[in-house]
Amino acid sequence: MNELLLAAAGLILFTVAIGLARILRGPDDVERLMAVQLLGTGGIAALLLAAYATNVPGVEDVALGLALLAPFATVAFINLLDSEQEDAEV
Amino acid sequence: MSLLPVLDISLALLIVAIAAWTIAARDLFAAVVGYVAYGLLLAFVWIRLYAPDVALTEAAIGSGVTGVLLITAGKRLGALKSAAPDAPPGLALKLAALVLAALVAGALGAAILMLSDPPASLAPEAAAAADGPGAGLGNAITAVLMSYRSFDTMLEKVVLILAVIGVWSVGSDAAWGSAPAPLRRPRPYAAMVFLAQMLAPIGVLIGIHIFWTGANAPGGAFQGGALLAAMWMVVMMARLAEPPRIDAQWLRLALVAGPAVFLVVGLAGEVTAGSFFAYPASFAKPIILFIEAFMVLSIAAALPMLVAGPPSGRSGQ
Amino acid sequence: MLLDLFSILAIGIGAFFFLAGTVGLLRFPDSLTRLHALTKADNLGLGLVALGLLPRAETPLSALKLIVIWALVLLSGASTAQLIGRALRRGRK
Numbered sequence: 001m002n003e004l005l006l007a008a009a010g011l012i013l014f015t016v017a018i019g020l021a022r023i024l025r026g027p028d029d030v031e032r033l034m035a036v037q038l039l040g041t042g043g044i045a046a047l048l049l050a051a052y053a054t055n056v057p058g059v060e061d062v063a064l065g066l067a068l069l070a071p072f073a074t075v076a077f078i079n080l081l082d083s084e085q086e087d088a089e090v
Numbered sequence: 091m092s093l094l095p096v097l098d099i100s101l102a103l104l105i106v107a108i109a110a111w112t113i114a115a116r117d118l119f120a121a122v123v124g125y126v127a128y129g130l131l132l133a134f135v136w137i138r139l140y141a142p143d144v145a146l147t148e149a150a151i152g153s154g155v156t157g158v159l160l161i162t163a164g165k166r167l168g169a170l171k172s173a174a175p176d177a178p179p180g181l182a183l184k185l186a187a188l189v190l191a192a193l194v195a196g197a198l199g200a201a202i203l204m205l206s207d208p209p210a211s212l213a214p215e216a217a218a219a220a221d222g223p224g225a226g227l228g229n230a231i232t233a234v235l236m237s238y239r240s241f242d243t244m245l246e247k248v249v250l251i252l253a254v255i256g257v258w259s260v261g262s263d264a265a266w267g268s269a270p271a272p273l274r275r276p277r278p279y280a281a282m283v284f285l286a287q288m289l290a291p292i293g294v295l296i297g298i299h300i301f302w303t304g305a306n307a308p309g310g311a312f313q314g315g316a317l318l319a320a321m322w323m324v325v326m327m328a329r330l331a332e333p334p335r336i337d338a339q340w341l342r343l344a345l346v347a348g349p350a351v352f353l354v355v356g357l358a359g360e361v362t363a364g365s366f367f368a369y370p371a372s373f374a375k376p377i378i379l380f381i382e383a384f385m386v387l388s389i390a391a392a393l394p395m396l397v398a399g400p401p402s403g404r405s406g407q
Numbered sequence: 408m409l410l411d412l413f414s415i416l417a418i419g420i421g422a423f424f425f426l427a428g429t430v431g432l433l434r435f436p437d438s439l440t441r442l443h444a445l446t447k448a449d450n451l452g453l454g455l456v457a458l459g460l461l462p463r464a465e466t467p468l469s470a471l472k473l474i475v476i477w478a479l480v481l482l483s484g485a486s487t488a489q490l491i492g493r494a495l496r497r498g499r500k
Contacts (some may be wrong), residue, residue: 006106008419012425012452016429019428029119031441032123035464036126039130041148041480042425048132049418049456054094063472064475068321069149071289073300074487075285076157076492078282079327086275281489281492285483
């Protein structure tokens with residue numbers, strides 16, 4: 001059972017890696033924002049699976065924290081983009 | 091369990107790749123995105139090393155708050171930099187930087203390889219001491235932080251206050267006492283306001299929970315305080331609230347409350363428990379939670395003030 | 408046991424959704440469509456993974472936290488997708 005959990009964690013990590021490679025290469029800055037989104041969701045899933053497989057206690061709190069921090073970082077990035085765009089439009 | 095080494099090695103390679111990409115990134119935005127991603131992957135590594143407390147701290151402070159701090163600071167610097175472009179560094183400077191970086195990396199690698207086996211460690215001594223006056227705490231990390239090396243922890247909070255004072259003093263003399271600029275210049279829009287309104291109450295609840303549960307399970311004052319700070323920053327970034335004036339009484343009280351309470355209780359330990367910064371054994375857990383509550387307040391006040399930056403002459407809400 | 412089978416099934420489908428989301432990320436032609444693939448597939452994948460881990464949670468509180476995690480990711484994922492989409496549209500003008 002633990003082997004299967006680890007396999008799932010590895011698979012999700014693999015997809016996150018490929019997604020990151022694509023997004024970080026992306027043409028715009030805005031595309032790179034999606035990297036935070038991808039890492040947030042995929043990271044939480046892989047984290048939960050790996051922690052359940054290796055019996056690390058208290059991982060749900062870490063995942064809750066990550067779930068709060070991903071939108072926090074995204075909003076900050078969006079604000080940067082918006083102020084850059086406003087500067088460009090003026 | 092042969093899958094585990096494969097997972098670990100691929101994780102390590104992914105982290106190195108992201109770090110290399112971050113260093114090679116061309117502009118602020120890309121570099122900070124890479125840095126935040128790097129921090130999140132490091133949190134994963136900490137989980138693999140059976141350290142959920144450190145994982146939460148890494149994700150909250152190392153990745154989240156520091157990333158936002160880099161963005162807002164870079165935004166301010168960007169306005170300055172576009173005024174006067176300077177010449178790129180010459181070959182000699184680049185070579186010197188390369189040699190220095192190689193020396194530091196080599197020294198670190200040599201230090202790790204030359205560690206005695208098993209490595210010398212304070213961990214058994216700390217754990218034994220934490221069982222004494224920190225009795226009743228199920229989380230050994232909180233016991234060490236708040237009892238074995240309590241003085242260091244208090245000094246860390248004082249360093250936070252000094253950092254806030256440093257950031258405030260960067261503003262012009264005429265602006266002293268006023269409020270920092272809003273965290274977002276253009277008008278906010280509905281989706282962002284909705285997110286802030288929904289996220290902040292839930293986040294505050296989770297932050298307080300993580301602080302409270304840190305006595306017996308992974309968590310603690312620093313992680314809880316960082317989450318509370320993140321929620322206040324989300325509210326300010328959506329312009330539901332503005333950064334307060336830096337001479338506001340409540341703000342200054344909140345900032346010093348943590349270290350002040352810690353110091354008072356520590357000094358009182360001379361009388362109540364026989365030595366500086368010791369707690370009476372029967373009351374240790376309530377006292378520790380009491381101190382931690384004020385520390386959470388200070389951290390939740392200090393981190394957003396670091397991000398908000400120096401006062402800008404704005405008169406405040 | 409039946410619960411183990413349920414876990415394996417849910418987590419397997421969840422991981423498949425993550426894979427599908429990444430394939431969409433690689434193959435879709437446009438930023439907005441890629442954003443769509445990312446948010447929908449990943450949120451669904453996380454939901455199924457959380458569902459699959461529910462039987463293995465240690466306490467009822469842990470199981471409740473798993474559900475809260477999923478709800479939180481749904482809420483923030485939907486909102487940030489809106490924000491990112493808006494930023495993408497403004498940039499294209």
